[in-house]
Amino acid sequence: MTMPSWGDVDKRGDLLFPIRMQTRPRFVVWLDRIMRIVQIDFSTAQKLVFFAAVYTVYVASMVTTASFLGVSANYFVFVPMFVAAGLFGFGGGLVFGALALPSNYLIYTLLGLSDAAPESLVIAWISGIVTGGVLGYFGDFYRRLQAAVDLNQDLLRELHHRVKNNLGIIIGLTEHQIMDxxxxxxxxxxxxxxxxxxxxxxxxxxxxxxxxxxxxxxxxxxxxxxxxxxxxxxxxxxxxxxxxxxxxxxxxxxxxxxxxxxxxxxxxxxxxxxxxxxxxxxxxxxxxxxxxxxxxxxxxxxxxxxxxxxxxxxxxxxxxxxxxxxxxxxxxxxxxxxxxxxxxxxxxxxxxxxxxx
Known part of the structure; x- marks a missing residue:
């Protein structure tokens, strides 16, 4: 049974439309959107294509900025690392974390800027592995958490739907009784x-x-x-x-x-x-x-x-x-x-x- 339709309302006073509700902090909203983008249910081939596109942007950024950013250009590697962790989880984050330093070092070498590479390659390499693994772990955790939240919302939606329908039945029965x-x-x-x-x-x-x-x-x-x-x-x-x-x-x-x-x-x-x-x-x-x-x-x-x-x-x-x-x-x-x-x-x-x- 459907709910009775709403009537028109006198819009006097300070009842304003459209509704402007309080929202979560902007950075949280954007982080959530990014995580949802990189965790879309792609096939493996689609994930690889998406990652290749991001990696290409990273390489282009390194090539165009390494000459004047120097060692600071290393931080561009976090973008494909974040995407790898989001797409492939803990394993993807760990693998790309291990490849992050060699990737950066190769680009610096090809550009003739090997002096701009990190001073301690071992520490930089270990940092990449740890960072990639942590990002991958939290990527998997976020995926499981989002699945639990979606399930909870579905169950709550079903609960409200059933309650609404049951109350609608009561309203309908009451209306019939009123007519009789x-x-x-x-x-x-x-x-x-x-x-x-x-x-x-x-x-x-x-x-x-x-x-x-x-x-x-x-x-x-x-x-x-x-x-x-x-x-x-x-x-x-x-x-x-x-x-x-x-x-x-x-x-x-x-x-x-x-x-x-x-x-x-x-x-x-x-x-x-x-x-x-x-x-x-x-x-x-x-x-x-x-x-x-x-x-x-x-x-x-x-x-x-x-x-x-x-x-x-x-x-x-x-x-x-x-x-x-x-x-x-x-x-x-x-x-x-x-x-x-x-x-x-x-x-x-x-x-x-x-x-x-």
Missing amino acids: CPEPTAMRALTRIKRRVFAIAAIHDRLYSHTDDTDTRYARDASTYIAELVGHLRVSMTVEPPAIKFVVDAEQLDLGTDDLVNIGLVINEFVMNAMEHAFSGVTDPTITIRLARNDGVRELTLSDNGVGLPDGFSIDKIRTLGFALMRSLAEKSGARFDVRSPGEHGVGLDVVLRWPS
């Missing part, structure tokens, strides 16, 4: 359940669809998740009047799956409560969702401009399931849960969750 339910109270309760399940399923759908490092950060980005969740809530509204406005102002915070699920459920409960109870007689109903980080504290603020809470309401005497669930989810996330009525702007209701980054 003649009792309005029961229908509203089933609709609430469906939306709660959808808030959880949406997380697994995002994580299933985005598996590499950058995409996973995108999938865990709170701003896009909130926007998509609000879009779904808008298109699924059945209350009158249907013209409830949503203002989403969310920073791009990379959150864990549990935090995203809890945030999604809290937003879901707040929106459902507001749609059912807050806007009687309100001409311009508006729900505002803000997520920000201030001084090391993440703050989720949910506001409406509705009728607010009744006089004498106490957060410590909550009886409604919606507020009780929001408070429970906040405590589960280690967040402080506050309710203000009237809200910050003198109307409606504010629900604020604060938890450390």
Whole structure:
């Protein structure tokens, strides 16, 4: 069963696209790309051709620069050594490490620059063997590590896929029950359940669809998740009047799956409560969702401009399931849960969750 489609979202506030996520250090990204290039699943013949091309570039670099770089030109040999270790593993690194000094020395001799060769040929030769062997060992280690990471990602992707499908089945069964339910109270309760399940399923759908490092950060980005969740809530509204406005102002915070699920459920409960109870007689109903980080504290603020809470309401005497669930989810996330009525702007209701980054 496929997931319900996302609705369009009012892009007001500071919700920016495209997403700019935090990434790994640039040198780590480039090193990873280089390692992936030299460890592509080539045939032996293709590996030899690739290595020959790199070796040719190395020889050309030596020939054109040895006259003015002198002994420093020796370092060019690390390029084909690195490639040999990546393509052929420990054995390749060891063999080319043993051939690195003779290769350099031969080029120096042919150029008439034998005086520019290393002062101690034995130490240089041993250094080449050790360096090539170490590079080859880590090349093999990286290959095994990458295979384990790929397997782990495949298993995790399959897990999210199965969870998403199972939750989709629950959503579908609930929708069928809603259509067959003649009792309005029961229908509203089933609709609430469906939306709660959808808030959880949406997380697994995002994580299933985005598996590499950058995409996973995108999938865990709170701003896009909130926007998509609000879009779904808008298109699924059945209350009158249907013209409830949503203002989403969310920073791009990379959150864990549990935090995203809890945030999604809290937003879901707040929106459902507001749609059912807050806007009687309100001409311009508006729900505002803000997520920000201030001084090391993440703050989720949910506001409406509705009728607010009744006089004498106490957060410590909550009886409604919606507020009780929001408070429970906040405590589960280690967040402080506050309710203000009237809200910050003198109307409606504010629900604020604060938890450390």
